[in-house]
Amino acid sequence: MSGFFKSSIGRKVAMALSAFFLMFFLLQHLAINILSVLSPDTFNEVSHFMGTNPLVQFALQPVLIFAVVFHFVMGFVLELRNSKARKVSYAKNNGAANSSWMSRNMIWSGITILAFIGLHFVDFWFPEINTKFIQGDWSGTMEGIEGFRYHEELVHKFANPLRVGAYAFCFVLLGLHLAHGFTSAFQSMGGTAGRKKTLQNIGKAYAIIIPAGFIFIAIYHHLNH
Amino acid sequence: MNLTLKIWRQVDAKDKGKMVDYKVTEISGSMSFLEMMDVLNEQLVNAGEQPVAFDHDCREGICGMCSMYINGEAHGPDRGVTTCQLHMRMFKDGDTITIEPWRAGAFPVVKDLVVDRSAFDRIQHAGGYISVNTSGNTQDANAIPISKQAADTAMDAATCIGCGACVATCKNSSAMLFVGAKVSQYALLPQGQVEAADRVRNMVAQMDLEGFGNCTNTGACEVECPKGISLDNIARMNRELMKASI
Numbered sequence: 001m002s003g004f005f006k007s008s009i010g011r012k013v014a015m016a017l018s019a020f021f022l023m024f025f026l027l028q029h030l031a032i033n034i035l036s037v038l039s040p041d042t043f044n045e046v047s048h049f050m051g052t053n054p055l056v057q058f059a060l061q062p063v064l065i066f067a068v069v070f071h072f073v074m075g076f077v078l079e080l081r082n083s084k085a086r087k088v089s090y091a092k093n094n095g096a097a098n099s100s101w102m103s104r105n106m107i108w109s110g111i112t113i114l115a116f117i118g119l120h121f122v123d124f125w126f127p128e129i130n131t132k133f134i135q136g137d138w139s140g141t142m143e144g145i146e147g148f149r150y151h152e153e154l155v156h157k158f159a160n161p162l163r164v165g166a167y168a169f170c171f172v173l174l175g176l177h178l179a180h181g182f183t184s185a186f187q188s189m190g191g192t193a194g195r196k197k198t199l200q201n202i203g204k205a206y207a208i209i210i211p212a213g214f215i216f217i218a219i220y221h222h223l224n225h
Numbered sequence: 226m227n228l229t230l231k232i233w234r235q236v237d238a239k240d241k242g243k244m245v246d247y248k249v250t251e252i253s254g255s256m257s258f259l260e261m262m263d264v265l266n267e268q269l270v271n272a273g274e275q276p277v278a279f280d281h282d283c284r285e286g287i288c289g290m291c292s293m294y295i296n297g298e299a300h301g302p303d304r305g306v307t308t309c310q311l312h313m314r315m316f317k318d319g320d321t322i323t324i325e326p327w328r329a330g331a332f333p334v335v336k337d338l339v340v341d342r343s344a345f346d347r348i349q350h351a352g353g354y355i356s357v358n359t360s361g362n363t364q365d366a367n368a369i370p371i372s373k374q375a376a377d378t379a380m381d382a383a384t385c386i387g388c389g390a391c392v393a394t395c396k397n398s399s400a401m402l403f404v405g406a407k408v409s410q411y412a413l414l415p416q417g418q419v420e421a422a423d424r425v426r427n428m429v430a431q432m433d434l435e436g437f438g439n440c441t442n443t444g445a446c447e448v449e450c451p452k453g454i455s456l457d458n459i460a461r462m463n464r465e466l467m468k469a470s471i
Contacts, residue, residue: 004470007429008401008439009463078439082397085438087330091231091244092323094297095396098448104396106441184442187456190464196457 009188011078016188018071019181023206025064030213036154037220044148048140051128051150072114079107102180109177116170123157158221167218175211182206226252226318230265232277233325235334242334244323254314258301259284259291261313278337284309286451289386292393293338294325299390299449307388307451327389329398331435344435345387345403351431352424353407355416375413382409384452391446391454397438402446404432405458412465422469429466 004010032050035043050056095104102109131137142149158164182203183196191199227250235242249265256264259281266276282290291308295301301311316322324338332340357363383406391402408425411417417424440459447456 004466007466008399008433008437009429009466010470012439013463013467078441082399082438082441085330085398085436086328086396088328090294090297090325090328091233092297092325095445097298097302098394098445099396099443103441103443180442187442187460188440188463190460190462190467 011074012188015071015074015078016185018067018074019185021063021067022071023178023182023185025067026210030210033154033217034213036151037217040151041147043154044140044150047150048148051132051140052138068117072110075107075110100180102176103184106177106180109173112170112173113177116167116174119166119170123163124153155221155225158218159225161222164218164222168215171211171214171218174214175207178207178210179204226254226313226316226320228252228261228316228319229321231321231323232338233334234277234337235326237336238333252313254312256313257284257309258293258295258311258313259309278335278339280339281309286310287386289388292327292340292342292388292390294327294393296323299327299394300388300451304448305451305453307386307390310451327393329389329392329437331398331400331437332389332392340389342387342389344437345389345400347435348400348404348428348431349387349407352420352427353411355411355420357416369415371414379410379413382406382413382454382458385410385450385454386452388451390449390451392437394445394449395438395440396443396445397441399440399446400432400435400437401440401459401462402450402454402456404428405456405460405462406454408462408465409458412461421465425462425465425469429462 005014032043032046035046140148140150142152145152158167183199186199227248230247230249231244232247233242234245247265247269249261249268252261252264259279262277262279269276280290280292282288284291286307286309289307291300293300293308295308295311300306300308301315303311303315326332326334326338327340327342329340331344332342335341385403385406387403389403392398392400395402408428411424412421442456442459444456447454
């Protein structure tokens with residue numbers, strides 16, 4: 001089996017497996033975040049559960065970080081290897097004639113998402129780690145805020161229109177990444193034969209719903225802060 | 226029609242090579258692309274210059290020899306055709322046509338538009354066959370029933386002529402459509418089952434060894450393939466390799 005993951009197909013399968021995990025994560029992240037619009041109290045409860053549950057914090061979170069790092073590192077490794085496979089470029093190449101922009105530019109949409117993750121970590125994850133692991137405050141509360149602090153913090157972050165704009169731009173790129181990545185992951189796993197059309201349609205819906213949901217949440221909180 | 230051709234000229238494998246401009250006149254729309262190249266070469270020979278070297282053989286879309294990257298596309302702008310089947314009516318009077326060899330590290334340029342595609346032969350040698358000893362008592366082909374669907378799908382895969390357009394057009398120079406087709410044509414038939422695991426393992430290992438890139442599922446190969454080989458063959462190869470590795 002180790003030989004399999006050293007092969008070109010094995011590496012693609014590994015990319016697809018990490019992509020499946022990340023796509024599932026995005027779905028559950030959106031499901032939780034949408035609660036911030038529908039029911040702030042429920043959002044606070046769920047956020048506190050996710051932020052303090054040992055299984056989520058010490059088992060799922062490290063797996064998530066590993067999946068993110070692996071997906072990016074492997075993405076760059078594959079891009080580098082692929083660029084080496086053609087030493088001399090074409091003088092004229094009409095890529096648009098046979099493939100989508102998304103499929104040809106996964107590395108650029110990926111780099112944008114990587115930059116977004118950096119911003120997102122600075123905005124939410126690092127302060128959260130600081131509060132819980134450095135200051136040792138696992139209460140989920142803050143002075144001046146009644147009940148849990150999570151909803152208030154979220155709304156406060158999206159008061160800045162520049163942040164909302166940056167998030168929206170990155171989510172559009174995420175949508176483009178997913179528009180190719182969703183079906184591509186199934187293809188790499190060998191699972192598209194006979195159901196390509198269905199998977200493409202589900203992929204398109206997923207690639208629209210996920211970023212549109214996150215953009216809606218950011219704009220909603222900006223307008224209602 | 227009168228055309229300007231920008232053609233890659235390279236004396237040999239070691240030469241750096243460069244694009245050179247040529248003019249051809251009175252080209253008929255009914256000519257094939259290779260016939261147009263013949264006109265150019267006649268012109269060059271008459272002028273005492275070296276003709277442009279290019280691969281060709283059957284000139285009816287079966288042998289898989291012709292291999293030109295025309296105006297940024299493998300086998301040119303038409304679909305489902307090889308370069309020899311491409312008609313000049315696809316172009317307009319006054320057009321400038323850029324003609325390059327297949328570009329891939331695994332397909333080094335031999336001369337001008339001729340590339341060495343023996344990497345494909347070595348992949349085939351690694352497992353693209355079934356071992357049938359011709360002992361004189363080979364059983365009748367119809368003794369093993371095969372469903373129409375399996376036979377048709379295997380035949381579709383077997384129509385790959387190994388021209389290399391998939392590699393040429395892929396942004397990663399990946400050979401997975403070719404290898405996928407060769408794996409599939411046997412994987413779908415009972416005769417191919419005996420050596421199925423070794424076949425896919427060895428062919429993929431040889432493909433990687435030759436320096437082809439990884440497939441990123443852009444689908445460009447399927448679009449440019451003159452024989453319409455489907456991406457399903459790559460998915461099938463992936464499944465076959467997973468099955469063989471477990």
